[in-house]
Amino acid sequence: MNTKTVGPLRRKGSWGRRVATGVLGTLLLLGAAGGGAYAWLRATSEPQRAGNVDLTGLGGRVQVTRDAWGVPHIRAQTDEDAVFALGFVHWQDRAWQMDFQRRVAQGxxxxxxxxxxxxxxxxxxxxGFQRAAQSALPALDARSRRLIAAYTAGVNAAQGRGKTALEFRILGYTPEAWQDVDTVSWSKLMAFDLxxxxxxxxxNARVARRLGAGGLDQVTAPYPANGPTILSADEVGAQSAAPQTGATSDAPHLPDTPSLPDTPGLPEATVAALRAHLRAAEALGMQHVPGKGSNDWVIAGSRTATGKPILADDPHLALTAPMLWYLADVQGSELKAIGASIPGLPAIVIGRNARVAWGVTNMNPDVQDLYVEPEGARLTSRQEVIRVKGQADVAITVRESEHGPIISDNGGGGLNFADAGPRVALKWTALQPGDTTMDAFLGLNYAQNWPDFTRALSRYVGPSQNFVYADVDGNTGYYAPGRVPIREGWDGSLPVPGDGSREWRGFIPFGELPHTFNPADGLVVTANNKVVPDGYPYLLGNTRNWAEPYRARRITDLLTATPKLSVADVQRTQLDTRSLVWADFRPILLATKPGSDRARQALGTLQGWDGNMTTGSVGALLFEAWLMQLQEMARDELNDATVMNSLSVLNQLRGVGELCAQGGQGDCAALLTRTLDAAITDLQARLGDDMTGWTYGTLHQVASNHRAFGKVSALAWLFNHHAPTPGGTNTVNVARPEHGTYAQTHGASYRQIVDLSDPDRSLYIGSLGQAGSPLAPHATDQMNRWIGGQYLPMSTRAADWGNTQTLTLHPAGQ
Incomplete structure (x- = not known):
């Protein structure tokens, strides 16, 4: 079959809509070749999953048993062979995903x-993501470099088997061999994402320019003074008594309330250049969006029915096809871990071993700053040549200051640095040399106790995360590792002059980062909320850095309502869809003066709604549609598409409401009437006149879309996966409807619940399936379970695996 591309689709929109479509895609669309084409495609793209195979690079025999859901259980005699096998199965099942993500890092x-x-x-x-990855590789310790090399050998052994992912056939190219640096580069992309x-x-620069510095708190509300923090004042004060590892320092502490700096003026041309990078990131699914966060918590045995800890985690990230995570059970001589891996990385990122469990959520400290470089600042430059399919190469000049790359250059659309005005540099911890984060993740896989755990995290650079911990001995803990800059007298919320007056004063010493071990109340809850109370001596971020407090408050309420918690109680908490946002908005919204009979009907429906975001609820859809309209209240002041978060909207409706006015006229009462009518009009256009049929799940559907073909009409039907889902804005089961489409594009990409009384009774689930090929049997077989609140056994026992297939890897020549 001819798989040469036939030219790009000339449609407006993101680059994904204009990806070249092959003859293969046309045949699939038309069904011209019938079932035989599917059989041929599967035979030539599906990897071998049973039998025996000889491979160069192995030291001994390895058994890979895939369970009933396609999860590999790897059994090897050495750790190097175990990681080799992980690389082998990663490429077997996710070759396109791995190649795409390294191409992203490489540009x-x-x-x-x-x-x-x-x-x-x-x-x-x-x-410069790839350059940062290249600088990080030599900084890793010997064990990490050895395991990465074994992983690379496994990936290339699978690539050498000759099976070709469907995407490679459609685009008509052969992937290059994997290299060690490709493993490190993916961690750089995750650092950007989080x-x-x-x-x-x-x-903020745009807001301050138009509304003054006081406008920042209106458009993005500060974290509430009564909002829950991850650590209490007592726990922060007790840190010196907790076991610590890592260096100490006499670095100066920050004042409790830093002042905003004078912000250099940024003309519209410069802002446009900076926002071009944001649009590029959005096209790659790397943008920051409300609801992209995570929940995790750890419960001490004093609060559980078994007397041993329970640890839960559900990272909220982009929902893609294939899914980000790859479930795996990897056992060598010392390495014995099970949980969620990421194709491209030689480790279990979230999970457990026989003794220790861990989970992560985004801490979201401020680790980036924009510097407006003065005239005469010393800059270096380099040439980058971008090869373009079917066209001449494109050369760009990348300039750097002492702070980092000048990101106001190369904004796209032919814009170059001569057009952009002031030169704006990015300083970011992830671009600095000596990143040993990979040491930390591999070290967690080996940790046997709290000292091992904290020793591993002392190598962590970024993206800074909230790590929760539990072990079979009954200990629980929390640590927030990573390089967090020390700023004196400024909070990092606005661009600053690059004249040396606003420089980082080192990083918070590891031993003084937020942490606790065996907290007295037996509970640590994180939901991207504020980490520490105001008395903490360092500034982790400005008052607008943290997620709204609703998820953290709801999780804490649910977990403290039951004296002795079970795994089933934790499951119910992870899946909770009750909206505390609605509880806050309810009295204000229900007092709205209706502008029409349909508005009066909608208010009557909301009057009887209990705030549960279920797929069959009409009230849930009415509320989210109304909230979307209210979130646009700052657009006329800012002359852009700014979407305010729920707390910012609530503050306007409760207070003076300067942003409620439209065109300088009106008040919040008028805005409520107007936006309710607008929401109803929008839903009527989408769903018809019968309001009783406006159920939430009709519009609110998970959109696990392919990153290259998701918007290519000839192929999207094959690669994308949609289904109605519960949950909404700031519910524990986060499922924020995308503004304007109602699609759920982000959410709980993975869930795990670890029972430390019997680790093999633990549970996990991914959002879609193990396989990358849409034709594979395990492409989507976790999706309905994930939506319905079911889990898979997170077990190393063969009796829990169901029907299995076993592939035995043998060293070549033995």
Whole structure:
């Protein structure tokens, strides 16, 4: 079959809509070849999952048993062989995903996707993700480098088997061999996805320019003074008594309330250049969005029915096809871990071993700053050449100051640094040399106790996360590792001058980062909320850095309502869809003066709604539609598409409401009437006149879309996966409807519940399935379970695996 591409689809929209579509895609669309084509495609793309195979690079025999859901259980005699096998199965099941993500890090998408991907490549080359990965590799310890090398050998052994992922056939290219640096580069992309506030600074600069510095708190509300913090004042004060590892320092502490700096003026041309990078990141699914966060918590045995801890985690990230995570059970001589891995990384990222369990959520400290460089600042430059499929190469100049890359350059659309005005540099912990985060993740897999755990985390750089801990001995803990800059007299919320007056004063010493061991109340809850009370001596971020407090408050309420918690109680908490946001908005919204009979009917429906965001609820859809309209209240003041968060809207409705006025006229009461009518009009256009049929799940559906073909009409039906889902804005089971579409594009990408009384009774589940190919049997077999609140056994016992297939890997020549 001819798989040469036939040219790009000329449609407006993101680069994904204009990806070249092959003859293969057309045949699939038309069904011209019938069932035989599917059989042929599966035979030539599906990897071998049973039998025996000889491979170069192995030291001994390895058994890979895939369970009833396609999860591999790897049994090897050495750790190197176990990680080799993990690389082998990662490439077998997720080859396209791995190649795509390394092309993202390298800024080499246009080579295979064409001119439409140039803005992404400009962004990626200018920021220098791959260069940062190359600088990090030599800093890793000997064990990490050894395991990475074994992983690389396993990936390349699988690639050498000759099976080709469907995406490679459609785009007509053969992937290159995997290299060690490709493993490190993915961690840099995760650092961007979770670890900065660059986009906030760009928005804040626009807000301050139009509304003054006081406008920042109106558009993005500060964290409430009564909002829950992860650690209490007592726990922060007791840190010196807790077991600690890592260096100490006499670095100066920050004042409790830093002042905002004078912000250098940024003309519209410069802001446009900076926002071009944001748009490029959005096209890659790397943007910051409300609801992209996570929940995790750890419960001491004093609060559980078994007397042993329970640890839960559900990271909220982009929901893609294939899914981000890959469930795996990896056992060598010392390495014995099970949980969620990421294809491209040689470790279990979230999970457990026989003694220790861990979970992560985004801490979201401020680790990025924008510097407006003065005239005469010393800059270096380099040339980057971007290869473009079907066209001439494109050369760009990347300049750097002492702070980092000048990101106001290369904004896309032909914009160059001569057009952009002031030169704005990015300083970011993840771009600095000596990143040993991979040591930390591999070290967690080996940890046997709290000292091992904290020793591993002392190597952690970024993205800074909230790590919860539990062990079979009954201990629980929390640590927030990573490089967090020390700023004196400024809070990092706005761009600052690059004249030396606003420089970092080192990083918070590891031993003084927030942490607790065996807290007295037996409970640690994190939901991207504020980490420490105001008395903590360092500034982790400005008052607008943290997620709204609703999830943290709801989780704490549920977990403290039952004296002795079970795994079933924890499951119910993870799946909770009760909206505390609605509870706050309810009295204000229900007091709205209706502007029409349909508005009166909608208010009557909301009057009887209990705030539960279920797929069959009409009230849930009415509330989210109304909230979307209210979130646009700042657009006329800012002249852009700013979407305010729920707390900012609530503050306006409760207070003076300066942003409620439209065109300088009106008040919040008038805004409520107007936005309710607008929400009803929108839903009527989408769903018809019968309001009783406006159920939440009709519009609110998970959108696990392919990152390259998700918006290519000829292929989207094959690669994308949609279904109605419960949950909403700031519910524990986060499922925020996307503004304007109602789609759920982010959510609990993985769930785990670890029972330390019997670790093999633990549970986990992914959002879609193990396989990357849409034709594979395990492509989507976890999705309905995930939506319905079911789990898979997180067990190393063969009796729990159901029907299995076993592939035995043998060293070549033995």
């Amino acid at each position: 080499r998408l246009a080579e295979v996707l064409g001119e439409a991907a140039l803005p992404q490549d400009r962004f990626l080359r200018t920021w 670890g900065g506030n660059y986009d906030d600074e760009v928005m």
